[in-house]
Structures are given as structure tokens and as C-alpha cells.
Amino acid sequence: MAKYIVKRLGVVLIVLWLVSTLTYFMVHVTPGDTAKAIIVSVYGEDAVSEETLERVRDKFDLKKPVYMQYLEWLKDVATGHLGTSYKYDKPVLEMLAIRVPNTIMLGGAAFLLSVIIALPIGILSALRHNGILDHGVRGFVLLTSSFPSFWIALILIIIFSIRLKLLPVSGMTGAASIVLPAVTLSVGMIATTTRMMRSSMLDVLGQDYMTVAKLKGLKPGKIIWGHAIRNAIPPIVTVLGLQIGHILGGAVIVENIFSWPGIGALFIDAVNAKDLPMIEGCVLLITFGYAIVNVIVDIIYACIDPRVRYTGGERA
């Protein structure tokens, strides 16, 4: 197991390098002058002049060839600090450290919400296959998975903030302000997870060993808990792991709509300013988060499914 984890972490490193390098050069091929973008985003259009441009270029070494800039940035990353933000003139790591807890809070709330709602509904709808609940769930899943999250966000704001005046429109102001962004972020996940839970459960319910459990004269509750759910959960763990990726991606949009001061908002801001070290910082963090979550999912999987045992490479 230890050997397996070390191996997986090695792969994570390679992925991080590939993703960040790709991002680095992609930002460079996008049109627009970096120095100009920085000045515009900090001081506004009027501050752009030959002199200020020159100063910014000198300050951030923008005159060197791209590959030299890249190598220096790589050296920075390898030594553990992610460089300095062009726009804020502060260490990237410091800025990320402020924003990360907010995103974790939002993502965690959305994740919990989706799990608490999706798992029971998925299970019940499989148990009452083709019942009223099941049809309702299928309709709900189809509907919500085809709504874009920005649209859901707007509808929620109109209903709960503007009409009912129950919740704040945006910003991070107390506990109530997390409700709308978390709900928006979780709607898509609820749909996917409910559907997967339902189909996984239906699959298990049709298995021969379920008939055998019934044959033993076990009580229905024991059959469902001990045999059905126990077998239906492992595939869902994988889905939940992938959902974390959905959260990280979705957070970029949702945080911007609700002005939630998390990584997503920071990321869009950095892209607009062509703030390369900041962009790279966000990309590295999101990629790392996603990759680590998936390693953790695999470890959890091995713990709950006795059929899965990881070894260093050779099969157990």
C-alpha cells in the first residue's frame, strides 16, 4: 500500500509539471501585452504610457525570452515559493493562503449538501423503482443537469434575495451568505450523484445474492443495509471523487457570480490581468487538489472494497 501511494504521488508531480507548463505557454500565446494588462488592471487605461510600460517590463523581467522566464519560474516553484503576483506585488503563496479556506468552506458545504441529499434519494428511488418518487427523481435529474450553474444562480438570487429578501445577494457576510453559492454549486452534483446512486443500487438489487439474502429469511432492513447498500456504495465513492473536480471548476464560475473571495474569483481576476504567477499558482493548487483527492478516493476504495488491494505494480 505504501509503495502504491508513493507511486501515485510521483504521478501527481508529473501531472502538476505538465499542467503548469502547458498553462505557462498558453498564457503566452494569448494576444495582448502582459505589461499593458497589468497596468490597466491596477491603475486603469489612462496610466498606460511608454514609460510605465518600460518600468513594469523591467520590474518583472518581461524582456527576457519566454523560455528564460519559464526556467526561472520553474526554479522558483522547485524551491517552494510560487513567485510574486504582478498585479498585487505580493507573494502568490501568501495570497492563496488567504483565499483557500474560503473555497474549501464553500466547496465543502456544497459537497456535504449534495451527499446528504443525493445518497438517500438515489437509494429510495431505486428501492421504489418506477414509483412516483423514482419518476420525480428522473425528471429532476434531467432538468437540473441541463441547467447551467450561472442561470441557477441568477434564479436563486431573484427568488431568495430580491423577492423574499431572505439571503444576501453576494459577498461573504456571515453564515447566511454561503447558502446561495453552496446551493448553486451543489445542484449539478446532486443530479449526477443521485443518478449514479440510483443506478448502482438498481444494479445491486438485481444481483443473485440479493435473492439469496431474501431466501435466508432476513428482515428487509437488514437486506437493504447489509447487502444492497454495502455493495452499491463503492462505485459512488469514485463518482464523489470526480465531483471534487466539478466543485473546483464550478467554484470559478459561482465564486465570481456571488463575489465569494475564494480561489475561483482570484483565478479569473488573474487571467484578466495576465498575472502569470498568480494564474500558475491557482492552476497548480486546483490540479494538486484534484489529484490528491483522487489518490485519497483510491485509498478509501481499498478500505471499503475488499476486492481492491493496491500493490507497487505487481498484482496481489
Add this chain to the structure above:
Amino acid sequence: MKDLLQVKDLNVGFLVGKREVQVLRNVSFSIGEGEILGVIGETGCGKSVTGSAVLRLLPENALVKGEILYKGKEILYMEEENYRELRGKEISAIPQSPGTSLNPMMKVGNQVAECITGKEIRKRESVRTAVNDIFRRLQLPGKDRCYGNYPWELSGGMCQRVLIGMGMITHARLLIVDEPTKAIDWALRKEVADILLRLKQEMGCAMMMITHDIGVASYVADRVAVMYCGEIVEVGKTEDILHHPIHPYTRGLIRAMPANGFEVMEGFMPSFSDLPEGCNFCTRCRYRDTVCSRPQEMEEADAGHWVRCRRWGEIIKSREEQLCS
């Protein structure tokens, strides 16, 4: 012999779309205490449906008519909760396909233990001992060696024995054994058959053994019922059915056994939605006559030997003539 299980005029149909497809027609038989009834017939003749009906495991779209009595008590229409009391304890089953009948996420020992812990409160240790004892009797590695294994760590034959263990551990009076030798290889066949025989001898357990393996049926069963197209066409003592079969279908089955010359019957079993009038076998039968297009009743040809063929008298006569010539 007292009847443990009586099935009277059991009719089962399945609702397909808006049409009902009749799968079992007037199936009647009984199993005495400690008796093994072999039910043979080709795939799709309704053997397993009969077993499922007794176990009340038919799917929801099944339409059931008739009577099933266990120890004289009606069980077909009784409350599910009351029937659950019988399941496992009185009526148990050994399912087919050992590969898929065990829960892959649960240790096999616990799966067997569950059969008794669900029914009665017993100390954990004594349950474990009971399970290990059953495993030892089934010649599975004992002393906890097998208890902690998962089903996918065991071979097919071992899984089959674990399933038999589940059927045994509750000391059920009636076992429905569905294709016990289907998923295991030739060499293990006799072993499983021996285990079933020992079960009967040591625990006095009655069985309904559903199989299309005539060899195993003749080795284990006291009586044999032959099914064709959802009907029992012949039933009697094992040696009568095997050595003096009357119904043309049974005769065809026995001639088709490799040991008896591998002579394959002509034609195929008709579809349930398109059965011939009168005798279901008439289109394939070489004794076919005008009486065959009329409904056929079970008639007693010999003591305890019943056959669903109006021409049984002539068939016996022609058989005797063949023997004389």
C-alpha cells in the same frame, strides 16, 4: 409417508405487455418427509419457476393460481411476514450459479452465519463454531480458514459448497435445490451429489431437486417428475422413470443420454405463446394419433407412476412387443 409439501393445480403466467403468457399449467405434485423429488426437463420448461413459486420468489409480473401447502398449511397467499418466518428455518434453498449468489463484499463465514443469527439469538462464538462445523462437514478447509475468505477467493466448487452450507445450517425440513451441478465441473458433480444424499440421510431433509442432469437425478432422487412446456408429463419412482419410461418425451430424454446412445430428439420445444392444441408434445411425437389433439390428463399407469399421455397403454404394449421380438 406424510406429505411435507403439496402443490395442487399450480398455474403461473407472466404478464408481458398486456398479454399473459402461461408458463405453468396445472402442476401438481407432492414431496414426502425426507424424500428427494428430482424435477427434470430441458431449459425453459418451467422447473425453476416451480421452485421459485414454492419459495415465493416470482417476479412482480407473475400471475399465480393454485395451492401450495407446507405441512398442510397454505403458504402461497400467506402474509409475507409470516412466510419470512418459514424461509431459511423450514424451507430453504440452494441457489444455482455459485459465482453470483454470494455477496462479494462479505466474508463467506458471515454469510452462512447470517442464516441463523437472523432467526434466533445465539452467542457469537457458538454461531462461529456451527459455521465451521458445517464447513468441515462439507470438506471445506475448517478451523476458521474458510470463514474469513471472500467468495472471489474461493473456487466455484467451494462456493457451491458454501451455498449448500447456507441451506443446511438452519436444519430446514425442505430444501429447494436449483441446478446443484450446473456451474461445477464433471469431477465435482459426484461430490456434490454425495453431499446432498448425506444431507438427506443425516438430517432427514426433504428436497426438490431441479436439474437437467438426469445422471445426478437418478443418483440422488427417490422420485422423478418430468416437465415439458410447463406441465408435468410423467412422475414416478426413479427406477420406473429411468428404466420403464412411458411418456414419449421421457423416453426421448433417456435415449438422448450419452450412455444410452446419444440419440437426439427431433424438433424443438414450442414457444409458450404458441402451443399446439391438446398434448404439447404431439408435434414431435412418433406415437401421435387423433386423441392427442384433445386435452391430456394425468393417468396412473402403474402404482405411483403417473403419465400425461392418453396412448400410454398402446405405448407399453408396443414396448413389450419390441422386447419380445
